[in-house]
Amino acid sequence: MQAKYSSTRDMLDFDGDTFMSEWSRTSSTTQRPEAGHTEHRCSPCPEEWKWHGDKCYRFCKESKSWQGCEYFCIAENATMLKINTQEVLEFAMPQSYSEFFYSYWTGLSRNGSGKAWLWTDGAPYSSELFEIIIDFTSLRSRDCVTILNGKAFSKDCKELRRCACERRAATVKPESLHSFSEPLHGGDG
Template sequence: MLAKYNSTRDMLDDDDTTISLYSRASRQPEPRHSENGTPSSVWRPVALTLLTLCLVLLIGLAALGLVFFQFYQLSNIQQDNISEKDEKLGNFSRQLQLLQIQNRKIAETLQHVAVKLCREMYNKSGGHRCSPCPENWKWHGDKCYQFYKESKNWQSCEYFCLAENATMLKISSQEELDFAMPQSYSEFFYSYWTGLSRNGSGKAWLWMDGTPYSFELFEIIIDPTNIRNRDCMTIFNGKAYSKDCKELRRCACERMAGRVVPEQLY
């Protein structure tokens, strides 16, 4: 009997132990949830916002890249067009220069022929409307000459020639000497002032432009018995004389000839 009692007691103790364990297990606190929710639910809107911003930035960068690429292509096209136009302009400029050179050569040739024809007609008729000189002026070489009848002193002749857009006669070559000296022949003892003078006895003879007088070309006749200053040169009857600059002599002027007009050859 005692053994049966002990067995029954042991069984009851086992049941109490089981019940006690179950009760403690049932009384354990459940895990608390945060009042603010889980972390994933908080960061999800932020992540979506950032993703949206990234997408917007990528789209903007892509648009900027497309615009830059189009601008780059347009710039290259414009640069090519500019280079092509510059090349065409350069070719046109070179062609224009060649045409100008050819036209200048043709004009020079035409002027040379016109001068030759005009000079022949001028020499045959003693004057022609094609002459490149003013009316009543003599044409010789590339200059025009006028031997006036008015008598003036040397300085007045200088001013007179300047007023005619000319200078006083200059003889610096054999051709000019051969032309000028025959113009000085006069039966009334009229001589012509030239542009040759000196600044006192013993000084160098100079033309008005500063060119020195050539002793080899002609001789200046000086009267040593005359005590007056004889520092200006005249030409008379094919010879050159030193005279007083205050004396009254005729004026001889010269100027460059103009261009022969081909239309006036007819």
Template sequence: MHAKYSSTKDMLDDDGDTTISLHSRASTTTRRPGPEHTEHQAPSSVWRPLTLTVLTLCLVLLIGLAALGILFFQFYQLSITQQDSISQKEERLGNLSQQLQSLEAQNRKLAATLQRMAENLCRELYNKTGEHRCSPCPGKWKWRGDKCYQFYKESRSWQGCEYFCIAENSTMLKINTQEVLEFAMPQSYSEFFYSYWTGLSRNSSGKDWLWMDGTHYSSELFDIVIDFTSIRSRDCVTILNGKAFSKDCRELRRCACERTAAAVRPEWLY
């Protein structure tokens, strides 16, 4: 029996050694990392600084974006302020422009009023003396209405008078209103029957009478005396002793010219 117990103890000892041996191996296995554990730890040590670097860059970008946002907001506020200032200046400029236009309109009205007053005063002075330095017509030209007239003593054909008047910066006499008629006809009285050519003519007998500017003659103002017994062409009109006559355009008559009067200058009144 003692032998049996010893045998059993020996078996237990063997099992204990086996157990201890297994435990030792397990411990050794736990303490000594294998190749697989080493592979898992290596990537962790590599990604950690990269992660910190990326986070740092993100932080820098966020700070930069925040700074840009602040600058953009400041520029936006500045642009709004400048636009308001520009709008106010444009509004002021518009008001000044309207005021200037109003002043210019008033100035034109005042100038026109002054011109009418000067012209009326000059006419009174001219009518009293027959001539005055304020007259808007050249020397020896007669002022009537808005025209200047000159009745020359030189005799020419109708076409000759046309050229002569053009050379004097004028045209041949045109009687198209009652005022001109009342002024021109008395100029035609002459003791020696010197008549004056007018700018009235026609292309041939039976055609319409036309002034040099192409307007038609009005029989309501005056009649044209036509000598039907003459065999000559009678296509040009003269005035003599208050009447109008159709004459041969080649005959020599005196020239009557007219031109537009200049503006009366107020300083000429003094």
């Protein structure tokens, strides 16, 4: 038996939520993950990444220095989190709420007290979008920015914090789902 589809819509039931092949109609269905889980079989983001807009975001549990997080993100083919629009702000800040007070490094830093805050790509920080709360409890430099409980804080770049990375989401095209138009069983039949 072969399952052929002329469009992505043919692969979905009437509500667009459940994929059902000819084979699966007689055995089982593959449904999207539970509510709140943003990944599914055709996700433009890798596992452990959250899809929002045209980007994928990863909020990691490993703690590293700011530079360690920068290297971590680069190794993931990504950059550190950049909060430069209201839309990204509204997505990223809720991710920073934690019952254990874990904060996440962003890609925002400066080259010494009194210098301009810059994102890792060199773009300037806009104070109209969010305020950076200066941590005066530390006697060390406070030149890197973390987010925690919906707020941004300047911290010592050597402190260990969790990493927040972003990368462009992959484009999922119907033609990239070629395996659905191929025979379900090998051979001639």
